[in-house]
Every structure is written in structure tokens, then in C-alpha cells.
Amino acid sequence: MSSTIAADTIEVMEQQDTDPRSAGRSLTAEEKRDIDREFSHYEDRDSVALEALRVVQKHRGWISDDTLYAIADYLAVSPTQLESIATCYQLIFRQPVGKEVIFLCKSSSCWIMGCEKLQRHLEEQLGIRPGQTTPDGIFTLLETPCLGDCDKAPVMMVGEEMHRHMSADKLDEFILEKKKHHADQSAD
Amino acid sequence: MLTNPLTKNIGTEGIATTLERYLENGGYRGWRKALQMSPDDIIKTVQDAGVRGRGGAGFNTGLKWSFVPRDEKAPPTRYLVCNADEMEPGTFKDRLLMENDPHLLLEGMAIAAFAIGARRAYIFIRGEYHLAAARLETAIEEARARKLVGTEITSTDFQLEFHVHRSAGNYICGEETALINALEGQRAIPRAKPPFPQVSGLWGKPTVVNNVETLCNIPHLIELGVDWYKGLGRGEDGGTKIFGASGRVKNPGAWELPMGTPIREIIEQHAGGMQDGLKLRGFLPGGGSTDFLGPDQLDLPMDYDTVGKAGSRMGTGTITVLDDQTCPVGLVLNLTRFFARESCGWCTPCRDGLPWAVKLLARIECGEAQPEDLELLREQAQRMGPGNTFCALAPGAAAPILSALKLFEQDFNDHISRGCCPYDLERQNIPLAV
Amino acid sequence: MPTITIDGRQYEVEEGQNLLASCLSLGLNLPYFCWHPAMGSVGACRQCAIIEYKDSDDAQGKLVMGCMTQVRDGGIYSLDAEPAREFRGAVIEDLMTNHPHDCPVCEEGGECHLQDMTEMSGHTYRRFRGLKRTHRNQYLGPFINHEMNRCIACYRCVRFYRDYAGGDDLEALGRNNQVYFGRQCDGKLESGFSGNLVEVCPTGVFTDQTFSRHFVRKWDLQTAPSVCEHCGVGCNTAPGARMDFSGRDENLRRVVNLYNRDTNGYFICDRGRFGYEYANSDLRIKNVLIARREQVIESTGRRNDKLHREIEPPAALEHLATVITDSQRGRRRLVGIGSPRTSLENNFALRQLVGPGNFFAGLSARDLELLHTLDHIQRDPRISIPTIPEIEDADVILVLDEDIGRTAPRVALALRQAARNNQRDHARQLEIPLWQDACVRQLRGENNPIFVLASSAPASLEDIARAQRLASPAAIVSFAEQLAARISATDQPTTTDGVDSSSTPLPDALEHLLEEVAETLLSARRPLVISGCGSQEPDILAAAGQVAAALADRHGAPCATYLTCPETNSLGLAQFFGPGEGGLEQLLEELRQRDSVDPPVTLLLLENDLYRRLPAADVESLFDRAAEVVLFDSLLQPCSRRADLVFPASATPESQGTLVNSSGMLQRHYMVYEGSGYIQESWRWLVDAVNDPACSDVGMDSPAALLRQWKHCHDVTAAIAAAVSCFRDLPETGPDENFRIEGMKLARQSHRASGRTANRAHWQVAEQAPLTDPDSPFSFTMEGVQYAGATPLQANIWSPGWNSNQAIHKFQQGVGGPRRGREPIPRLRREPTAIPVLLAKQRAGQKPGQFCLVPTWQLFGSGELSNYSDAIAGLADGPCAQLNTADAGALGLEPGGRLQLRMSGAEITLPASVSDRIAPGVIGIPVGLRAAPDLGAMLPAAAEIVRIENPEPVEPGESL
Ligand SMILES: Cc1cc2nc3c(=O)[nH]c(=O)nc-3n(C[C@H](O)[C@H](O)[C@H](O)COP(=O)(O)O)c2cc1C
Ligand code: SF4
Numbered sequence A: 001m002s003s004t005i006a007a008d009t010i011e012v013m014e015q016q017d018t019d020p021r022s023a024g025r026s027l028t029a030e031e032k033r034d035i036d037r038e039f040s041h042y043e044d045r046d047s048v049a050l051e052a053l054r055v056v057q058k059h060r061g062w063i064s065d066d067t068l069y070a071i072a073d074y075l076a077v078s079p080t081q082l083e084s085i086a087t088c089y090q091l092i093f094r095q096p097v098g099k100e101v102i103f104l105c106k107s108s109s110c111w112i113m114g115c116e117k118l119q120r121h122l123e124e125q126l127g128i129r130p131g132q133t134t135p136d137g138i139f140t141l142l143e144t145p146c147l148g149d150c151d152k153a154p155v156m157m158v159g160e161e162m163h164r165h166m167s168a169d170k171l172d173e174f175i176l177e178k179k180k181h182h183a184d185q186s187a188d
Numbered sequence B: 001m002l003t004n005p006l007t008k009n010i011g012t013e014g015i016a017t018t019l020e021r022y023l024e025n026g027g028y029r030g031w032r033k034a035l036q037m038s039p040d041d042i043i044k045t046v047q048d049a050g051v052r053g054r055g056g057a058g059f060n061t062g063l064k065w066s067f068v069p070r071d072e073k074a075p076p077t078r079y080l081v082c083n084a085d086e087m088e089p090g091t092f093k094d095r096l097l098m099e100n101d102p103h104l105l106l107e108g109m110a111i112a113a114f115a116i117g118a119r120r121a122y123i124f125i126r127g128e129y130h131l132a133a134a135r136l137e138t139a140i141e142e143a144r145a146r147k148l149v150g151t152e153i154t155s156t157d158f159q160l161e162f163h164v165h166r167s168a169g170n171y172i173c174g175e176e177t178a179l180i181n182a183l184e185g186q187r188a189i190p191r192a193k194p195p196f197p198q199v200s201g202l203w204g205k206p207t208v209v210n211n212v213e214t215l216c217n218i219p220h221l222i223e224l225g226v227d228w229y230k231g232l233g234r235g236e237d238g239g240t241k242i243f244g245a246s247g248r249v250k251n252p253g254a255w256e257l258p259m260g261t262p263i264r265e266i267i268e269q270h271a272g273g274m275q276d277g278l279k280l281r282g283f284l285p286g287g288g289s290t291d292f293l294g295p296d297q298l299d300l301p302m303d304y305d306t307v308g309k310a311g312s313r314m315g316t317g318t319i320t321v322l323d324d325q326t327c328p329v330g331l332v333l334n335l336t337r338f339f340a341r342e343s344c345g346w347c348t349p350c351r352d353g354l355p356w357a358v359k360l361l362a363r364i365e366c367g368e369a370q371p372e373d374l375e376l377l378r379e380q381a382q383r384m385g386p387g388n389t390f391c392a393l394a395p396g397a398a399a400p401i402l403s404a405l406k407l408f409e410q411d412f413n414d415h416i417s418r419g420c421c422p423y424d425l426e427r428q429n430i431p432l433a434v
Numbered sequence C: 001m002p003t004i005t006i007d008g009r010q011y012e013v014e015e016g017q018n019l020l021a022s023c024l025s026l027g028l029n030l031p032y033f034c035w036h037p038a039m040g041s042v043g044a045c046r047q048c049a050i051i052e053y054k055d056s057d058d059a060q061g062k063l064v065m066g067c068m069t070q071v072r073d074g075g076i077y078s079l080d081a082e083p084a085r086e087f088r089g090a091v092i093e094d095l096m097t098n099h100p101h102d103c104p105v106c107e108e109g110g111e112c113h114l115q116d117m118t119e120m121s122g123h124t125y126r127r128f129r130g131l132k133r134t135h136r137n138q139y140l141g142p143f144i145n146h147e148m149n150r151c152i153a154c155y156r157c158v159r160f161y162r163d164y165a166g167g168d169d170l171e172a173l174g175r176n177n178q179v180y181f182g183r184q185c186d187g188k189l190e191s192g193f194s195g196n197l198v199e200v201c202p203t204g205v206f207t208d209q210t211f212s213r214h215f216v217r218k219w220d221l222q223t224a225p226s227v228c229e230h231c232g233v234g235c236n237t238a239p240g241a242r243m244d245f246s247g248r249d250e251n252l253r254r255v256v257n258l259y260n261r262d263t264n265g266y267f268i269c270d271r272g273r274f275g276y277e278y279a280n281s282d283l284r285i286k287n288v289l290i291a292r293r294e295q296v297i298e299s300t301g302r303r304n305d306k307l308h309r310e311i312e313p314p315a316a317l318e319h320l321a322t323v324i325t326d327s328q329r330g331r332r333r334l335v336g337i338g339s340p341r342t343s344l345e346n347n348f349a350l351r352q353l354v355g356p357g358n359f360f361a362g363l364s365a366r367d368l369e370l371l372h373t374l375d376h377i378q379r380d381p382r383i384s385i386p387t388i389p390e391i392e393d394a395d396v397i398l399v400l401d402e403d404i405g406r407t408a409p410r411v412a413l414a415l416r417q418a419a420r421n422n423q424r425d426h427a428r429q430l431e432i433p434l435w436q437d438a439c440v441r442q443l444r445g446e447n448n449p450i451f452v453l454a455s456s457a458p459a460s461l462e463d464i465a466r467a468q469r470l471a472s473p474a475a476i477v478s479f480a481e482q483l484a485a486r487i488s489a490t491d492q493p494t495t496t497d498g499v500d501s502s503s504t505p506l507p508d509a510l511e512h513l514l515e516e517v518a519e520t521l522l523s524a525r526r527p528l529v530i531s532g533c534g535s536q537e538p539d540i541l542a543a544a545g546q547v548a549a550a551l552a553d554r555h556g557a558p559c560a561t562y563l564t565c566p567e568t569n570s571l572g573l574a575q576f577f578g579p580g581e582g583g584l585e586q587l588l589e590e591l592r593q594r595d596s597v598d599p600p601v602t603l604l605l606l607e608n609d610l611y612r613r614l615p616a617a618d619v620e621s622l623f624d625r626a627a628e629v630v631l632f633d634s635l636l637q638p639c640s641r642r643a644d645l646v647f648p649a650s651a652t653p654e655s656q657g658t659l660v661n662s663s664g665m666l667q668r669h670y671m672v673y674e675g676s677g678y679i680q681e682s683w684r685w686l687v688d689a690v691n692d693p694a695c696s697d698v699g700m701d702s703p704a705a706l707l708r709q710w711k712h713c714h715d716v717t718a719a720i721a722a723a724v725s726c727f728r729d730l731p732e733t734g735p736d737e738n739f740r741i742e743g744m745k746l747a748r749q750s751h752r753a754s755g756r757t758a759n760r761a762h763w764q765v766a767e768q769a770p771l772t773d774p775d776s777p778f779s780f781t782m783e784g785v786q787y788a789g790a791t792p793l794q795a796n797i798w799s800p801g802w803n804s805n806q807a808i809h810k811f812q813q814g815v816g817g818p819r820r821g822r823e824p825i826p827r828l829r830r831e832p833t834a835i836p837v838l839l840a841k842q843r844a845g846q847k848p849g850q851f852c853l854v855p856t857w858q859l860f861g862s863g864e865l866s867n868y869s870d871a872i873a874g875l876a877d878g879p880c881a882q883l884n885t886a887d888a889g890a891l892g893l894e895p896g897g898r899l900q901l902r903m904s905g906a907e908i909t910l911p912a913s914v915s916d917r918i919a920p921g922v923i924g925i926p927v928g929l930r931a932a933p934d935l936g937a938m939l940p941a942a943a944e945i946v947r948i949e950n951p952e953p954v955e956p957g958e959s960l
């Protein structure tokens, strides 16, 4: 066995000292209510796994290990089963993301219309690569498959909002605006 | 005569048709009529009209519905699922329908559900379509309040509950059996058939999965009849279809046109032809999983079988146009990357073959490939032929590769012989495979 | 039977089967990965591609997956057609893009299905130029190594672990090419069947961690068929051994499953797989030991503890022979104490030597009563004992107070399959072939009814049980009695009339269930009743017998009834004793009654830790009353402290013998390797003693003289068959030592065994003469019959091109069928005793305020021998008293508190563990722990709580 594995083993010992499913990692009443609402739409509790992840992510921005355990407890499924679902879907974030998640469309039409160039511009401006978050915690850049707006390519989605016919100038404008917005927010 | 049943309510871009306006325009008439008909008659109508699935495969919708067991021994619980996962690269038609005329879809679903005896209907919508999902939810509320759907539908004891299920970014969920697994809260992996979903689908119950656009075809068909519907088409297939064009055309967009509209008409007339200074090199007739066709095939009518015979598929009917200044290898690399990333990971040729194809394409694109890599790439793609893989994702992924190797052979060779991409790299900026 | 054509040849094949299974059954080589004989097809790997032709005019054909295509009568297929071969090679080529090719350092190398299939598919040259993806591995506990980079994503691991065995902590994670098979975070795999991953994984992702500590290649392991000694199920195993010259004597390297359709099929449990290390334990006895004269200082030992030194065997044998001679002359009384964890041969030899009147079972009277009750039920013609496939076929199951997942794990795994029979029926209706695994599983619907009544929550049934109720043993007995009455009385409308009203009223939760269980069992086509000795309560067994008998009467056919015995040969041992005979208490009483004129007693103790059988004080008392204690055992167990003479006995894989499992099957284990030092079978020590010159006075008429005739194990076996009628089929368990196939012995070593002249070369370059085995037709070399197709005795499952365990299909009558050439397993031939109704005695009188102490079992912790295996020992929980949450609340017990319990004659104090996994009014006491072996000896019992010790309250602000 290689030494990396030995190192893993030590890590585990430490991890196991605290039961990952112990208290203090529970869902809020609101999150539970939101999940409960989903139950009526499905034939069994397990089926709500993805819905529950989505609902809680809406509240917390991402799914931490603790959150995952809390949801698993609530749904009475094992954390491994839930992880298996969570890691099957790209919009479930198992790592923290910034306040503005930029989904840059990388599919065929946007590519023809120059999304690579756009991406390079974005990466230069923000200093991050896909999957990364700016140090100020504002922007996360993600590449996404076709956003279904190909006639307005290149496009990107930020949070829930579409930005169409993008160009380097429009990107700069967008970044500036968002930076300002978040600066104002934190000043309040 | 009504010639644009799918988009007749769609006015100023971006504003959804409200229930009021929908009703004013004759909405839910098809539904009311359907409630007076027997399910058998509805199914027969849809079958006779030759409505073909707009999800890409073009299967006769009425025939599909007829497979649902409805005799006494049949399971009482049945489901209708609307496939609104639209993630196929280059496809942007279902978004348009759902955002702008949600009631049309609901009405179509209501009729379909009634026909197969489903009391619960799901709209499986991709997670990125926030606006469409919200508008559908509003529309469901509106329709329920009016007792058009729900537990107390006026003048019938039929009940129908809707639920919008938001997915979370996984292309394979568009494949109907993977979609069913996903709806059940399981990993999105396709299922083996048989049993077909119509017999044993969602939670083991008979289930019909139909595309958004397919279902939008139903209300007017029921209202206006088979002859009207058949009369809409210009070629073999009846009805209209949302066709679209994207890429470097003058006026990219989507239009409701008769089935059988020639491709040239779509690209040149509706999309305004190529942007100035560009020539058409080829096009994907209906999304990233269809084969490239060349300029010599512009006169084909957009019909399922005709495009099929020409060596491609009509697919979703939204055309991606490739111009002469964009690298075809780069485009194929882009598409293959998409498919490799979206492979569910279940079967070998797709899971392991696509990443290899990506590596080969990237090497070709960067000019680092050797001549034998082309053969290897072709082999890789051929391995993913229909039947060789578990579902149709991989054959779809192979389609653009194999057709590009034929159609743009010279480009592939040039990349290898010159040791670089002969196109404007500044624009393409292909990142190297990592 | 459909006829099909494959590559121009016609074959008859099984109807409804898939092409892959059919090809394999026909002996054709078709590669595959995701398919598994016990788990069916899912069509993921695409390796089993073949060409199917429409008709004889079709020259092109169509590529189909063999595992997903049903055979069609008149179908024409080709395995050899170029497109099929090419595609299969291509699949391997794709798989190999990420496989690390680390065969030389991979423990799977040499028995790797991936290697085999790669060879078979003919993919040789690598055309892939690029980086391979890499994964981080996980820590999965002490049993399993994880090396994800070797993964080819066949999904078998999760299909076994989750779908087949019900585990929920191993899943496919991620997607596309990154798909990862692991847990949410590092940690021990929780399923008790995790070890099967080692065999299920076609490559080296999951490997046996215990094996890797003393790894050798498969071809260097010598093997012979064996039987698992870690519980009463009697799974067949193929232990692998190789002499260890490192000085550590770790000769036994691993245990793997040995396919036997009726006892274990393809799978065994983790106790069986990882328990083997006891044979390599530092506590193994390898020499004869004699007590030294000097006294132990009491601060380090206990009173009467002895220290030992090694002596040469002849001296020890001479002593033993003298004792035997003395006993013949009436100057000594020889008392033999037998054992349920060793063979019939060892037990019988001791019995023969000391005489039946001086032979005791080495079990408490209660344990013997349990076994006799069980035996009694099994003799009833209304009872049939199901094989594993028959258990899997049951449609309604009643489990009465038996923690089957921990006392007979393999049976619990079979129950899990039975739970899906409704699903299979549904699939048949839809004409979905049962081998279409994913399709069948996705048919939702209720599990087959499994009703569980238990005093403490059993392992691994909760998620499949229709109803699981926790209740006291007394309540369960009443429930079962009333159930039996209802089943018998269903001619009348089912009211409580006709049910004996004198029986204990049932708690509401059980009362409500009664009707449902009765009706469901009556409507069952293949009902199954499960119970056993686990509750240590004969009444539970008797009540289970009543239910089964009532069902049999109603159905007019015997009722399948599985009753567990605790140890590997419990049922065999019990056959030597009539009801009421042979208990240790009886021996103790006899010794207590001894007069001073009576001759002194020599206790011959056979492979038995008496501290697990009786309260420690009684064991001490027993030893105190013996003038001399002679122990035969493989391990230095607690009794060795009191032994005057200790003979090293072989462990199960070091010896040949017969074991009787809970189903009454007679199964033989063969010697896999020879034990180190002077280790030999206990019966051989006895024979050696009788043959010692000091024993020459023993007359030919003495029963002990019979031992002189025994040279081979088979001689003992034959003697048992002649002496005890229920064992008369014993010789059919296997051939004698003279058996040859075409004049050849059977080889324990593979034809590729390497280094036999080199492996001792650091101390002796001369080639050693191979060992000889006097008992079996097996050789200790590679000379002899290698091929598992030639004899079902060959445990090295190998066929050309098939180096992994997957080769087994070459030796079956059809995939999943019985091993070719193997006779049905002989069983005990017991006299049927038609018992009207077994009446439960309901004696556990419990006064108000008292708790009922019941035994609780651990998969890792309750097994005597496995507790000496390092990997398992580390997993055992410590002794504690399990209490229901409500009871704990009423008692004011706080977390971390301790309970002092008083029962008749004893007091114990244990840390409390509070949960809802135990019935109210009941306290669960773990049995069989190495740390507290005799806890089980006091159970079941009524006890009161004398005192509750809550932890000291921590003052606010006080730091710990
Ligand atoms: C990989 C893959 C992705 C698919 N994605 C979609 C999709 O996004 N939307 C859709 O309607 N059909 C999609 N389909 C087709 C569906 O499986 C199914 O055929 C369709 O929903 C049936 O509806 P229809 O008969 O109305 O066309 C996809 C198929 C495959 C193989
Ligand atoms: S072709 Fe195979 S791996 Fe690819 S998406 Fe379909 S099932 Fe999954």
C-alpha cells in the first residue's frame, strides 16, 4: 500500500472521533417544511432525495457534508445513498460557491459564436478558472451545457437570470455592476 | 384556417400567455372536447393524425399511448410525464413554448393524461429553466383555480394533479427511462427495455413520456381534427413544427412552420441566410446528436423519414449552422466533450470511449495528432453504434463525429499535415485537453 | 428445450435463459463483466457481444449483448464472427484506457477476471496515448482494501452490496468517466457480507486486507474443500494456505467461498471469510505443554493457574497412556468432555476411549436441551429443512426470536432474496425474464411478508420485514402458541374461541399482528418458519415447532423450518446424547457427589472453552474436583490455565473430519495444510496414547482398544457410522484415502505452484520429501488431478483461460446449478418421531419488577474462534447491558450509567446501553465475548436491578 493511503487512514481516525451524524447538524423548520411539501408529489420518501437537496441548497447555497447528513437523517436514507444522488447532478453543489454563480454556456452554438473567447476574457477579469470562486467570494465560474437559448448566443446564466448576446463589453459591465452591488450590500 | 397552432398565442417576446388570454383565444376547447370523447377515440385520433414525437425519435404518439394497458386487470395508477429536459446542444424550442404559452402544454397534457387514464402528470423540467418552471407552476395554479385541472374538474369526475419536477443538470435525464429513474429519486441511469415505460415505468406503473412540443400538438388536433392536422404538413408528416436556426446566420431564431419545410427555406428565408462574408459549410439538422449534412442537402424537406434517409436525423428540428470560418474539428470536439461529460457512466463504449474520442479530437485540433489517430477516432465512433451501447446517447454522440469525418475529411487531414488548426485560432481559442 | 445454432453447431439450451448464460453452460468461452450468475444481467459492460442472425439467409447479422438477449428456438448466433470479436476487443481496449496495468503489484493478479477477459478478447496492443484518470482511495475498515484506479465500472460491487445484500453504505458516486464506487466518507463497510466484494469485483478494486498481510499468488496457494467453522450454517469454503517460512507461521493465507448450491452458493459472510486468522494466532499451541511445579503468584494469575513448559510428545503420551491403563484397572476415572466446534471424529474418539457413560457434551444442560428440542422438531415428518435455494424460494416467513443475521448470516442473506419473490412473480406476469436484474428490481411492489418477533432487534431484517415486533420471550412464546392454535383451528371462523385462554394475554402490538400473521401464513404457498437456539430458550423453539407443525397439518405438506444451531457441529455432538444426558452440570454434580474412596478423576477436555458454557465459578469448581486436566486444543484458551497437560490440536483447515450443520447435513472438511510443530487431530493424540507401550495392558475386549485399529480418518468415520445409527451415511460424505482418479491423487497445489525447491532454501537446499496425508486422496504437491471438472473435490476452481473464481461455471450443471459430479449432501438419518404438539413449558417465571435477561449476538464478537482473528477482534463491542429507552427513563438511568443485576445465584455489573432496539422489560446481554465469555451461561434469566450507578455529575465550571 502506498503511503498516501496510510495518510488517509489517519485522517479517518480523526474524522471518526466525532460521529458525522451527531447533533447540531439539522435542518431548519423552514427547510423541513419545504421538503415536506414535496412528499405529497411522490410515491415514496426516497424519491424526494433530489428535491430535498435542491430545496436545502436554495437556502444554504451549497450542500456541505453536514447538510448532507442532516438531509439524509431527515429522509431516513443513508448519507452514501444521498451522496450518490447528489454527485449525479451538476447543479447540486458539494463545494461552496460564490454569491454569483456564472453558468457560461459552452455548447455548440455558443461555441460557434465565440464562447471560448468570452470565457478567456472572463477568466482574465476574474482571475479564476471554471470551478473556482473569486477570493472575495462573489463569483463562481461554471461551464454549462447548452442553455437552450442558442439563437441568442453566446449566452450565460447568472443565478436564475439569463444574459444573452454576450460580448466582452457586456461582460465587463456585468462584472462591474455585480461588484458594486455586493460592495453596497456589505457596506449596509 | 389555423396554420400556427403552436405559436398562435405567442405575442411579444417574453410575456407569457395568461389563462384569460388563452381562453379568449379558444384555449381548453380541445380539453373540453376530449372530456366528451372516449379515451380510445382520442388515442385513435392522435394515431391517425400521425403525430410523431418531437423529442427527436419521431415515434407515433398515438401508438405509444395505445400500449398503456387500460383493461380491468391494468394497474389503476398510471402516469404521464412531460419531458422538458431540453439539453440537446443547439435546441431551443421547448423553452420557447413553456415560457410563452404554458397553458398550451397543460392542455395537451390534460388530454394525454385523460386518454391514458393518468391522474398524475409530471413536468420534468431541466433545472436551468427557472422562468419556464415558474410560469408553468403559475399556469397550473390558474388552471386549477378554474377547475380545468385538479381534483374537481368541471363536469367530469376525472382528476388530474400536476407537478413540476425540476431536475439539476444532467443531460441523460432527457432519455425517457433515465428520466423515470431520476423522478424516482434514483441515479439517472437508463433502464433496459422491455418492460417499456408504457407497461412498467414510474414506480413500476404504466407511464407515458412525451416531449413538450409533442404534447403542445394535441389540443388543436383534438379540437380541429385529423384532416386539418394532416393538411398542415407540406410533406409526408402532418402538423407543424418549431424549426430553428442558430450559428452565424443573419437572423437566428425559431419559427413554427409546416412539417416538410425545406431546410433551405428555414436557413435562407427565415434565418436570413449566412452572415455577410460567410459561406455555409454544413449543418446539424436537429441538435448535437444528429449527423452533419452538407450544402448539397439544403433542399431536403424537414421530415423525419426524408432526413433519415439522407443519413441524418431531423432530431429536434433546430438547426445548427456551421460556417466556413469556423473549424469543424473544433465544433466536433466541442460536441464530443459535451457528450463525454454527460455520459451517465453506465456502459463502456460511451463512458470510456467518449473521453478517448475527446483526447483524439483535441490532439487533432491542436495539430498534435498522427494520421492513424483519424482511423482510431473513426473506430471509436463506430463502436458507439446503435445497439452497441445501452442507450441512444452514445450513438447520438457518434453521429457528428462520423459524419464530420466524411464531410470535413480535408479539414481533419489539414490539421494533421499542417500540425495546427488552419482556422482563426484567436476566435476559436481551443483549450488543450487536460 | 430450444435448439440454437452457434457458429454452425447446434445445441440444446435451457428455455428462457439468456445467451451468455447458455453459452457458458455449454462450455463456450464468452467474456463478460457486469453479469454475475447470482445477480443476473444489466447490460452495462457490453463485453458479451455476439452476432444474432435473423435467419440462415442473413449474412450480416446484428450485434447483440449475450446477457441481455433471450435464446430463441431456432436462433442462429455467432461468437466468432469478426464484428463480434472486434467489438469485444474494443470494449477491453476502452476499459484499459483507465486501468493502471499494475498487475505485478496487484493482489488480484493471477486470478483476475479482467486479465482473463482481456486475454480472451485478444486485445494486446495499447493504442491509447494519454493520461489515465486517477482516484483517491478510501479506508473501508479492517477487511477490505480499496484501489479505485483499477475500477472498470462494471457496477457489480454496488449490485452485490446494495441490491443483493441490502447494504446502504457503498454506492456509485459521480457520473461519466469519473464514476466512483465507495462510501460517502472513509469508514468501515457496515455490511456483514462486505468480503464478497473481493470475489465479486472482477479486478483488484476490493481486495482482502487480511490476505494482503501475508499475500501469495493464487497459484501458490494450496487448497482443499473445507467447511466454515464459525457458525452452524456450514458454508463451504476453500481455504488457501502456503507454508510460511518467515517464522511467524502464518500458513493459512485466506478463505474464499467454495460454491455449494445448497449451503452457500456464491457467498459467505465476513465472519466466515475473515475469521480464519485464529489459525495463525500467536496463541496457537504447537507443542505439548505440561504444567510446571511452581505456583503462580496470585497478583499476576488466578488461584490454581498453572504455568507450562514444553515437553516432547512421547513423554506426554506415555503419561496419558498410563492414565488410560490406570482407568482400565479402576484406579482412575477418565472423564471426556466433547465439543461442538470440532469434528464428529474427535468427539467420537474421546467417547470411545472414556466410554459413553464418562463422556459429556461440553455444553450446559440448557444448551443440550435446546439442541435436543431442535433435534426433536427436525425429526418430525411434518418439518422439512430447507436448503439455501429453498429458503430463497419461500413466500411467507416467520422469524421467532432468532437474530438470524448474526447467528446464521448466510441464511439471512437468503431471506433477503426470498423477500423479492412477489417481485419475481410480477416479472413473470409481465414476461420479463428473471435474469433481467435491473428490470425485475425496478418493478415496485411489496416485499414478501416477513414477520419478525424478537426480544432484541435482529440485524439486517428491519428493512425487509413487513412487521418487526420486539417483545419478551414469554410473550413471543404465547404469540406463537396462539398462532399455532389459530392455524389449526381455522375451520371455525377465526375468533379467539378455541384458543387456549389460559395462555398469557398478549400485548396489544402482538395481538393485532396475530390475525394477519395467521392469515398470511395460511395463504402462503411456501411458508418458512425460522427460529433457533439464539434465544437460548427451548420454549421458543418448541413454539416455533408448533407453528410449523400446525402449518404442515393445514397444508398437508411438510413445512420448511430452519432452526439455527450455535456452532459448527452442535447438532452432530448432540446426537451422542439422549435427552437429559451429558450436560456439564450433571458432571459437576457427579464429581461433587464423589466419595473419598472413588478413584481420582482425569478430565480429558476436547477443544472447548468451558468458561463459555458455565458460570466461571462452576468451571473452577469442576477443575478443582479433577485430579488432573488434559486439554486438547488449538488455542491457548482460558481453560489451558487449569490444564496439567496440553496437546496441540489442529484447526479445522488443518484436519479432516465431519461436521453436522444446523440442517443436519453431514459435511466433510479436508486438511488444507499441515499444522506447525506437533499439531495433529485430537483423535490422533488419543490413538497415539492407546498405541503407546504403556497402554499395552489394555485388552482387546476393552472399547478403548478399538482406537488401535484407526490409522486413517476414514477408519474413525466408519466406526462412527457403525456405532451410531443416525450417522450411518457418514462414509458417503467423501471417498477414503485410497480413492484415485486414473491412478492419481488429487492435487492440493496448482500446476503453476512455484518455488517448491526454493522456498526453504535459506536454511536447507535439499529438496524435501513432500508431506503425505494418511486421511485423504489429496497430495500435498502439484502432482495429481488438478482439474476441478474431474472431481467435485477439487477446490481449486480453475479452467484454462479462467483463473478467477468465475471459472466455477465450468463445473456446474448449468449456471447456478449443482456442482457437476457432486452427490446430494448426506444428512443425519434420524428416527422420525411423530410428536403431537411440542408443548412450551413457559417456565421462565418472572416476578413483577424483574427484567428478563436475554442473550444478544454479535457477528464480530460472539464467535469463539473468530474472536482470535485480529481483524475481527478489533470490531467486537464490549460487554454491556442493553436496555429499552422507556425502561431506562423509568429507572432514572443516565447516559454512561451502569447496572448492577441480580439473578438467582449471581450478580453482575455492566455498563448500560440504551436504545429502542430491545423490548421493554428485557435486558440484552451480549454473549460469547472474549472479554466476558460466561455472560451467556447465565441466560436467559429473570433478574432484578439492584443498583444503578449513574456517572458523577460534573460540577458546572469544573474541567475534566
Ligand atoms: C440521450 C438522450 C437525451 C434525450 N433528451 C431528450 C430531451 O431533452 N427532451 C426530449 O423530449 N426527449 C429527449 N430524448 C428522447 C426521449 O428519450 C424520448 O424519446 C422522448 O421524450 C419521447 O417523447 P416524444 O415521443 O414525444 O418525442 C432523449 C433521448 C436520449 C437518448
Ligand atoms: S450510452 Fe451507456 S454510458 Fe452512455 S449515457 Fe447511455 S447508458 Fe450511459
Ligand code: FES
Residues within 6 Å of the ligand: C020, C031, C032, C033, C034, C035, C042, C043, C044, C045, C046, C047, C048, C049, C065, C066, C067, C068
Ligand atoms: S456481461 Fe453482458 S453487458 Fe456486461
